[in-house]
């Protein structure tokens with residue numbers, strides 16, 4: 719068997735290793751995902767996107783391809799908004815899809831994407847549901863947040879002072895009774911009626927430079943606070959800027975998607991990475 723092909727890509731500097739694996743043959747253990755994402759002993763990434771046929775995983779999808787997303791710690795997540803943009807960019811560049819507008823499968827269900835001529839991508843992200851409220855604490859400072867379900871769990875906290883000053887080196891505290899499977903934590907400044915600034919501490923990763931589902935959660939929470947259920951906003955992140963629209967039961971995320979490199983994993987490294 720030839721070497722194991724990989725690609726490296728990012729969406730607003732939320733970076734991923736892509737593994738083309740149509741038949742789902744790779745034994746993608748949590749240990750191998752964590753090793754691939756390790757920025758010293760592996761390639762380094764916030765997550766892994768396995769490119770696989772839905773049938774190979776035994777799942778139904780209107781799309782020909784399924785995004786098998788894993789967090790950097792090896793854990794599964796239902797959905798990854800920046801990842802879908804990079805995944806769609808890869809499928810078009812590799813000639814694996816011929817349309818610019820197509821559906822693909824994710825653990826949160828099918829998502830439609832449109833790859834634009836300027837190489838940006840729009841993802842139809844589905845409903846962003848306000849599901850309650852809770853609290854979090856960063857370096858001992860408490861925030862109250864709005865819980866939003868974007869297929870994966872989020873807690874969006876609005877801050878008055880600049881979120882750039884928050885110390886997000888450690889996992890902020892959160893209520894495990896409210897979020898038994900963990901939660902992605904967004905910290906947001908409102909810049910204008912249609913502009914937010916955000917930082918994020920991601921479940922299964924840590925602080926990332928961007929989180930696509932997190933930007934949808936942040937705009938949905940801002941729109942909810944404004945007393946309505948439709949709106950749109952740019953969201954400025956450390957890794958770049960995206961545009962989000964939300965309406966009742968639907969949302970879209972538009973932003974850049976880059977493929978950085980392609981290569982082959984060393985067979986010996988891959989074999990050794992399976993072990994904890």
Ligand SMILES: N[C@H](CCC[C@H](N)C(=O)O)C(=O)O
Nearest residue numbers: 795798799800870921930931
């Ligand atoms: N860490 C997230 C998954 C990745 C989300 C993020 N990278 C995005 O772009 O949406 C979770 O465990 O739900």
